[in-house]
Amino acid sequence: MSVTVADLLKLPSLRQAKVIGGAKGLGKTVSSISVLESVDPGVLVQEVFPHDKYSGSEIVITGFLNCIEDVDRQCSNLLRLIEGGEVGLVLYYVGVYLPRVNPRLIEIANAHDFVLICMPEGQRHLRYSDLITDVTECIYRDRAANVSLVSDILARISTTPHHQQTVGTALQMLCAELGCSAVLSTHEGRILNLAAWPSGTEDSIREGIERCLPLVDGETTPCPFLPDAALICKPICADLPHPLQLTMIRVGQPLSAQLAEQAADTVRICINIWGRQHGAVAIHELIRAILQDEPLKMRRLAEIFRVDVAALHEIWVLCGIKEAETIRMEQLLDAARQCADSVIGAVYDGNPVMSLSTPRSLRDTERAMEEMLRQVLPEHPEAVLVRCSGLSNTTRCRKAYLLTLDNLEDAKFIYPHKRIFLQGELELAAMCRKRISEGEAAATRRILPLAALQADREYQELLNTACVYLLDCDSSVTRTAQALFLHINTIKYRLQRISDLLGYRLGKMPETIELYRSAAIYRLLHAQHEA
Incomplete structure (x- = not known):
């Protein structure tokens, strides 16, 4: 159900017609066709469009046969059609009964993007019924084929x-x-x-x-x-x-x-x-369309809200909010605007969600996210913020949102001290859960890289240090010492011992990749056993 004026121009009855005004309106949707031959524009107000009632999206046929010489009435009728929501006018019998198309009509059509179409001039044999049949059939064929x-x-x-x-x-x-x-x-x-x-x-x-x-x-x-x-x-x-x-x-x-x-x-x-x-603008309908992967609806809403959705490549989700109505959404959006040029946001399914253009810098992004958490943590101490980036379409946006819903709790077990989660961390949590769901034997195989540490009598301390160093402290010796409340030399000793047992320096890539994944699965398994 999306026949436009441009589509109608391809019909047999309009192939020789010319667009003489309002060409910018060719993309408007046409719902039906009607005929106008009223001499009095007041009739359009009192009878056709009473009390500003919308009866538009029609394309109208006329020859102005009742006001051939009265240009003022022609212009008044045209304006009334525009006010009523009609999309275009097809002029018949120009050069036969109507001497010519007055330039004032073309000016009005151009000013309002109202498509003014002139049938071949000087042709007496033209019939309204040909166009009415063509347009009606075109609209009904489209309605039968498309449901949107x-x-x-x-x-x-x-x-x-x-x-x-x-x-x-x-x-x-x-x-x-x-x-x-x-x-x-x-x-x-x-x-x-x-x-x-x-x-x-x-x-x-x-x-x-x-x-x-x-x-x-x-x-x-x-x-x-x-x-x-x-x-x-x-x-x-x-x-x-x-x-x-x-x-x-x-x-x-x-x-x-x-x-x-x-x-x-x-x-x-x-x-x-x-x-x-x-x-008041319900921007959350646009957020809903993005997260439900409805690109057609998204584009229409974006046009209404004048949002450049093509520039939006990230979603941020604030989770752990018990009463979303208490969130000051505008303050969160102000914080996000510190790092991105385009930002929209609303509460969706109880979670404040923001969609952003690519941030200007990582430093600005981190500051903006920290500011958001600073705003909400006093009233929502369980709040965490999830950032998913590099999203090129609504399908990827929806997948990222579902990834968040499905795997955030597991990610919290793997990274118990984090307040800000990235998409990769959620994907890791999803992978860990999948491996665990394959059974105990499969999960045991996945943590085999950690088995090398069992040769040391301080196995448990080394295992804990390795997990904290990799998962919590971004391979920082200083932060690991602070997290474990140990002297930095003790951490250095343990890391050296771990490296000796593994046969490579802890943190060296790509050797440490499998150990990192093993540490994540170990933590998730450990949390599952405790539960």
Whole structure:
């Protein structure tokens, strides 16, 4: 469901037509086609678009036959169509009845990215019906082949005038796309928004649904007040104190479960973005789209929020927060902006999550992360921060987020003193868990590199020193001495003894790689046995 004006120009009935204005609007989505021959632009306000009601995304056919010589009325009609959310106008019979296209019409079209198309001039044989048939078939073929309600509705509503970016507009768009009526209500039965299909049936739909509300969420059932119709109710869990309910009523073939779910998801997102007072932006919908690996939805939301998602290559997740609503998200974002040019963030599944562009430097990054922890640790002493970088698309972002959820607890056992975890440490924890899950024999083989230390009578002290040195202290002798509360010379002696037993200096790469992994598996096994 993403036919654009540019797509229509490829149709047989429009191949000889010319775009004479508003070419920047060729990418706008077209939902239907209609004919305009009203002489009075006031009719468009009072009857076609009453009370700023959105009925747009149509492409309109006209020959201005009722105001051929009245350029002012032609311009007024064009402006009313633009205000109503229409995407373009196809002019017929130029050079036959309409002498020429006035430059004022082209100026208006260019100013509003409203596509103005002129059919071949001087041709009397042209018929509206040819274009209507072509466009209608094109739209229905696309709807049968593609089911992408969320991204299409978001794309269309984001191009409407600001005053029409409302939940009501979203419902009207859904009605036009799905050929059904839609009612948004509270679970107590109070109607909040209603959009009827076909237009003009609002009163009968309202009267019928008021007798039935509240309805039970669930499967499709026969509509009790409309013959040959079925209705389906879906819960809307938006960012509101109480859940809402979306009821969709369709005559003839009922809505599929997939379309009903997409419609409910569309309404939820629109409520979160445009259904709040003062137009507060629900940026968490963009975070949700990124982490759920929904690239189409992500791009549409990014356009709405004017976020360059192509520049975002990292996610930071703050974990161990018991009450996420107490987090001052804006302060965390301010800290992240100390190291990155582009930053967005919101609470997702109870975890504050930030998506960032590549940081300017490692030093700035470390300072920003330390500042975040300084802010939250007094109230959330279990908090840790996870950084996943080098993420080129939503699929990798989702994998990184799931990696965090699945392996952070194991990573804490391996690195018990860390507050900041990197993606590689989580991947190591995942590998260790996989090896342990293969069975005790496999796990024992994986810690064989540590067996060389058993030849010394101080085996346990050497083993502990090796683990602390590698896993906790980044191979720093000074930090290892501090961590174990021992004199630095004692640590040096132990490290020399370990190196003698291993046959290579502890910390030398690549020899130490397997020992590092063995130390991590040993710690995880030890923690598992203690538990």
